[in-house]
Amino acid sequence: MNLFDLSLKLNGFPISKARLALEEIQNIKDTDFEAYIFQKRKEILDYHLQNNSFYKEIIKNADIKDWKDVPVMTKRDVQRPLEQRLSKGFSTKNVYISNTSGASGDPFFYAKDNFCHALTWSIIQNRFGWFDIDFNKSKQARFYGIPLDKKGYYKERLKDALGNRYRFSVFDLSDTAFEKCLEKFKKTPFDYINGYTSSIVQFAKFLKKKNLILTTVCPRLKACVVTSEMLFEEDKKLLEKQLNVPVINEYGVSEIDLIAFQNPEDIWQVNSETTYVEILDENDHILPYGEEGRIVVTSLYNKAHPFIRYDSGDIGILSKESTMQKPILEKLIGRTNDIAILPSGKKAAGLTFYYITKSIIEDDGKVREFIIEQHKIDTFKVIYASSEVISKDKIEKIKSEMENYLEKGLKVIFERQDMIKRSKSGKLKQFTSFIN
Known part of the structure; x- marks a missing residue:
């Protein structure tokens, strides 16, 4: 039937x-x-x-x-x-x-x-x-x-x-x-x-x-x-x-x-x-x-x-x-509201940050998933779900790659959580800017 x-x-x-x-x-x-x-x-x-x-x-x-x-x-x-x-x-x-x-x-x-x-x-x-x-x-x-x-x-x-x-x-x-x-x-x-x-x-x-x-x-x-x-x-x-x-x-x-x-x-x-x-x-x-x-x-x-x-x-x-x-x-x-505005005035697709971080953060399988938020024009937060804290070497590598791809002087904060909170629909928003 x-x-x-x-x-x-x-x-x-x-x-x-x-x-x-x-x-x-x-x-x-x-x-x-x-x-x-x-x-x-x-x-x-x-x-x-x-x-x-x-x-x-x-x-x-x-x-x-x-x-x-x-x-x-x-x-x-x-x-x-x-x-x-x-x-x-x-x-x-x-x-x-x-x-x-x-x-x-x-x-x-x-x-x-x-x-x-x-x-x-x-x-x-x-x-x-x-x-x-x-x-x-x-x-x-x-x-x-x-x-x-x-x-x-x-x-x-x-x-x-x-x-x-x-x-x-x-x-x-x-x-x-x-x-x-x-x-x-x-x-x-x-x-x-x-x-x-x-x-x-x-x-x-x-x-x-x-x-x-x-x-x-x-x-x-x-x-x-x-x-x-x-x-x-x-x-x-x-x-x-x-x-x-x-x-x-x-x-x-x-x-x-x-x-x-x-x-x-x-x-x-x-x-x-x-x-x-x-x-x-x-x-x-x-x-x-x-x-x-x-x-x-x-x-x-x-x-x-x-x-x-x-x-x-x-x-x-x-x-x-x-x-x-x-x-x-x-x-x-990506989405038009996923644009990051940098201190120099340069604009970049928010998923650029996500992609840079992804290539480094997930290579050993310890980080299950993560999101990136822009809180100030020069400040970004990486929120990740993992069984342990990300190593200092990885943190420095991510900061270095962001400078290479984007510009110098960006501040990156890392926050570990047990689980990434999803929207009411269940979707995961990889990048969010709170300044646009």
């Missing part, structure tokens, strides 16, 4: 209709795809200009002669009650509603019309299908957060049951908890793993410590899909070795859609079927393929709520090999 599809249908999301629509989009010829994108952009823009008073406020008196003249939406634009942002004919009773995790610092509720939400799921099912994963049949080992209030908790557990998945807690990453995870893998024929990058990496480190390859105890396992957090190359190699399955990188913006998914050729393929992705500079100018900038996304099908030229808060690069039908995300660099 196709329980996953059935649960979508029972909740009013027309998955069969969406799947047929997706198939039609994917059958559009390469030569006609640009015209399809331009037409859908125009349709969704015109629709919200005619039916959404909230979006009219954003447009104001903008002189829109071309797509590049359409104002960029930000997360701050949507910091108002959801009811005020819905289009005509939609209410909180006839749309899909959810909220962002707040990882960007700006949590809010958002809505999708039922067909748009079904399209999102059809895209996700299509991409997972590249790796022979069927949501109606394949058993998922899920490393995600879960609401701790009674209603939210049991709602997620019900969704897990209908989605043929078992959820592991990401709030307890101790060896004791991982022993229980391992026993579950031994007894359950999981087909794939899906969840937050950092949690699955910690599980892989536990397996490495036990000198155990996961497929030896769970031979049916065939893929691991990581999401929501950065995946570094060293961690990917660790996962591939300890899990012994392909490790697939997923990038999504919860309020919009699945944005990019690593295909079987190891290319991060952008979802061009239901979204339009642009890379813009600080002045909202469109950058050519190959240049780094802000990832700005348009939802081509969401009629309930406008997300038109919406700044995702992420920084990335579209490959020079991209086409309108097959854009390729060459690199996801």
Whole structure:
């Protein structure tokens, strides 16, 4: 029985209709795809200009002669009650509603019309299908957060049951908890793993410590899909070795859609079927393929709520090999609010600090995980979970490397904790600046 599809249908999301629509989009010829994108952009823009008073406020008196003249939406634009942002004919009773995790610092509720939400799921099912994963049949080992209030908790557990998945807690990453995870893998024929990058990496480190390859105890396992957090190359190699399955990188913006998914050729393929992705500079100018900038996304099908030229808060690069039908995300660099401002005035991606420290701090396996915080313009704190204090040699090496990569005069404080505290969603934010 196709329980996953059935649960979508029972909740009013027309998955069969969406799947047929997706198939039609994917059958559009390469030569006609640009015209399809331009037409859908125009349709969704015109629709919200005619039916959404909230979006009219954003447009104001903008002189829109071309797509590049359409104002960029930000997360701050949507910091108002959801009811005020819905289009005509939609209410909180006839749309899909959810909220962002707040990882960007700006949590809010958002809505999708039922067909748009079904399209999102059809895209996700299509991409997972590249790796022979069927949501109606394949058993998922899920490393995600879960609401701790009674209603939210049991709602997620019900969704897990209908989605043929078992959820592991990401709030307890101790060896004791991982022993229980391992026993579950031994007894359950999981087909794939899906969840937050950092949690699955910690599980892989536990397996490495036990000198155990996961497929030896769970031979049916065939893929691991990581999401929501950065995946570094060293961690990917660790996962591939300890899990012994392909490790697939997923990038999504919860309020919009699945944005990019690593295909079987190891290319991060952008979802061009239901979204339009642009890379813009600080002045909202469109950058050519190959240049780094802000990832700005348009939802081509969401009629309930406008997300038109919406700044995702992420920084990335579209490959020079991209086409309108097959854009390729060459690199996801981080979030715009993850920028560190240094005493000299220089700006650096916060993950630069994380990457420098990571290359030194984890080489002996004693440090389980860590985060970096900027507290003053010249002061950074490394908070780490470890069985023992980091050696003076490592501390000096980290300081030296930061000077080499960034600039001299930076102060680095180290603080050991038994466990790194995660956000309410269970995600781990690798770098946070408290001065921006």
